[in-house]
Amino acid sequence: xxxxxxxxxxxxxxxxxxxxxxxxxxxxxxxxxxxxxxxxxxxxxxxxxxxxxxxxxxxxxxxxxxxxxxxxxxxxxxxxxxxxxxxxxxxxxxxxxxxxxxxxxxxxxxxxxxxxxxxxxxxxxxxxxxxxxxxxxxxxxxxxxxxxxxxxxxxxxxxxxxxxxxxxxxxxxxxxxxxxxxxxxxxxxxxxxxxxxxxxxxxxxxxxxxxxxxxxxxxxxxxxxxxxxxxxxxxxxxxxxxxxxxxxxxxxxxxxxxxxxxxxxxxxxxxxxxxxxxxxxxxxxxxxxxxxxxxxxxxxxxxxxxxxxxxxxxxxxxxx
Numbered sequence: 176x177x178x179x180x181x182x183x184x185x186x187x188x189x190x191x192x193x194x195x196x197x198x199x200x201x202x203x204x205x206x207x208x209x210x211x212x213x214x215x216x217x218x219x220x221x222x223x224x225x226x227x228x229x230x231x232x233x234x235x236x237x238x239x240x241x242x243x244x245x246x247x248x249x250x251x252x253x254x255x256x257x258x259x260x261x262x263x264x265x266x267x268x269x270x271x272x273x274x275x276x277x278x279x280x281x282x283x284x285x286x287x288x289x290x291x292x293x294x295x296x297x298x299x300x301x302x303x304x305x306x307x308x309x310x311x312x313x314x315x316x317x318x319x320x321x322x323x324x325x326x327x328x329x330x331x332x333x334x335x336x337x338x339x340x341x342x343x344x345x346x347x348x349x350x351x352x353x354x355x356x357x358x359x360x361x362x363x364x365x366x367x368x369x370x371x372x373x374x375x376x377x378x379x380x381x382x383x384x385x386x387x388x389x390x391x392x393x394x395x396x397x398x399x400x401x402x403x404x405x406x407x408x409x410x411x412x413x414x415x416x417x418x419x420x421x422x423x424x425x426x427x428x429x430x431x432x433x434x435x436x437x438x439x440x441x442x443x444x445x446x447x448x449x450x451x452x453x454x455x456x457x458x459x460x461x462x463x464x465x466x467x468x469x470x471x472x473x474x475x476x477x478x479x480x481x482x483x484x485x486x487x488x489x490x491x492x493x494x495x
Contacts, residue, residue, distance in 0.1 A: 197451060197460035205487045207479060211245045211470045215326040218242060219467040219478075221253035221292070221386065221422030222444035224273040230464040230483050231277060231446035237485045238445075238466055239280020245468065248324065249285060249314075250278075251334070253422040253442060254292025254386030261298020265306050275310070286314045288322065290336045292386040292423065296346065296354040319365055321372050327473035330379035330495075335372055338365060339387040339421070343402045366406060373414035379495065380476045381416045382469065388421035390430045390439045392454040395423070411437045417476055417493045420467070426451040427461040427480045429491050438491050440478055442467045459489040 218238055225231045238250075262269050295303050306313045318338040326332045340346045341360035350358040373381065389403045389411070411419050412435050420440045425448045428441035433456070448464040465482040478491040 197453060197457070197462075206485070207241070207245060207468065207481075207487060211468070211479075214245075214470040214472045215324060215332065216245050216247045216468055216470045217249045217251060218247055219251045219253055219384070219420055219442050219469060220445045221442055222255045222258075222425055223252070223277075223446055224255060224257040224269070224294070225446040226269075226272045227277050229447040234445045234464060234466060234483050235277045235283075236280060237481070237483060238278070239282045241468065241481065241485055242280070242282035245470075247282070247285070247468075250283065250287045251336070251384050251420075251469075252287050252289040253384050253420065254290050254339075255294045255422065256289060256292070257298065257303075258294050259297065261295045261300070262302050262306075263299055264302050265309050267302070270306065270310075283312075285312060287312050288334075288336055289313065289315050290384060290386055291318060291338050291340065293340050293346065293354065296340050296357055298355075300356055318360070319368060323378060324471075326379065326471045330471070330473045332380045332382065332471050332476075333372075333376045333378035335369065335381070335383045337369060337383060337385040337407075339385040339403065339407075341365065342406050343387060343399050345396055345398050362406075366410070369407070369410055373410060373416065376414065379473075380471055380493070381414065382418045382420060382476075383411060383416050384420045386421060387423050388428070388439065388441045389419055390432060390454075390456060391421075391424050391428055391441050392452055392457070392460065393424045408435075408437075411435075418469075418478060418491065420469075420478070424451070425449040427459065427463060427465070427488065428457065429459040429480075429489060430454070430456040431458055432456045438478075438493065440467070440491060443480070458491075461488055463488060 346354045346357040425444035427443045430439040451460045463482040468479045476493040480489045
C-alpha cells in the first residue's frame with residue numbers, strides 16, 4: 176500500500192515538475208547537422224546592445240563561426256540592437272560599441288535586416304533607418320518591409336519584417352515620455368500592409384519577424400501580448416504563416432497554440448538572458464543566451480535554437 180502511495184506521489188510530482196520547469200529536448204552538446212550546409216540559412220539575433228558585455232562578445236564570435244561553417248545568406252536583427260535609450264544619430268558611438276566592433280567576424284560581413292525594438296523607440300528611430308546609408312551591411316529600407324528568396328530547386332521563402340511597438344497600446348500612451356515617435360506611426364496602415372503582403376504571398380515558406388512576441392511567458396505587461404493576439408495573430412493564422420519569430424523576452428521559447436497553424440518562437444537574448452517557465456502551449460523554453468539559425472530547403476523549414484557555445488538546444492521543424 177505504501178509503495179502504491181509513493182508511486183502515486185512520484186507521478187504527481189512529475190506532472191507538477193513538467194509544467195514548472197523547462198528542459199532541453201535535445202542533447203545540449205549536439206551540433207548542427209551537416210545537411211544544413213546545403214540549405215538556405217540565416218541567423219536570427221536580437222536584444223544585442225550591451226556594449227560587448229555579458230555574453231555579447233562570446234555570442235558574436237559564435238555567430239561568426241557558425242556562419243562560416245554552414246554558410247548564411249543574412250542576419251535578421253529582431254530589435255533592441257541598442258540598449259537602453261536607442262541611438263541619437265547615425266554618428267552615435269553606440270553604433271561602434273554595440274554593433275560594428277562586436278560583430279566584426281568576417282562571416283558576418285553580409286546583409287543585416289533589422290526591425291525596431293522598444294529600446295530603439297526610446298531614441299532616434301529615423302537614425303536607425305538612415306544608418307543604411309552609412310553601413311554597407313545594415314539594410315533597413317523601411318520600418319516594415321518584406322524579402323523573398325529562392326530556396327533549393329523549386330521552393331521560395333517569404334520573410335516579413337514588421338514594426339511591433341506601434342501595434343501595442345502602451346507605447347502610444349507612453350510616447351511623450353519614453354517612446355518618442357510611436358504615436359506618429361499609423362497602426363492600421365501597417366496592419367493593412369501585412370494583410371496585403373501575406374495575401375499576395377505564394378511562397379513555399381512564410382516567416383514573420385517582429386520584436387515583440389504574440390505568446391510568451393514573461394513578467395512584462397500582458398497588454399503587449401493581448402494587443403498582438405488581437406491585431407496581428409489573426410493575420411498569421413489566416414495566411415498560414417509557418418513561424419512567427421520575436422525577441423524582447425531574453426530567453427528561448429517555442430509555443431504552439433490550439434487551433435493555430437503557426438509556430439511561435441521567442442529567440443533568446445544575444446547578450447543577457449532572463450529566467451523562464453512554461454505556459455499553455457509551451458513546447459520548449461530555456462534561460463540560455465544565444466541565437467537561432469533558420470534553415471530552409473525544398474522539403475522542410477527548421478529553426479535551430481543555439482546556446483552561446485553553438486550547441487543545439489531545440490529545433491522547430493515544418494515540412495511540406
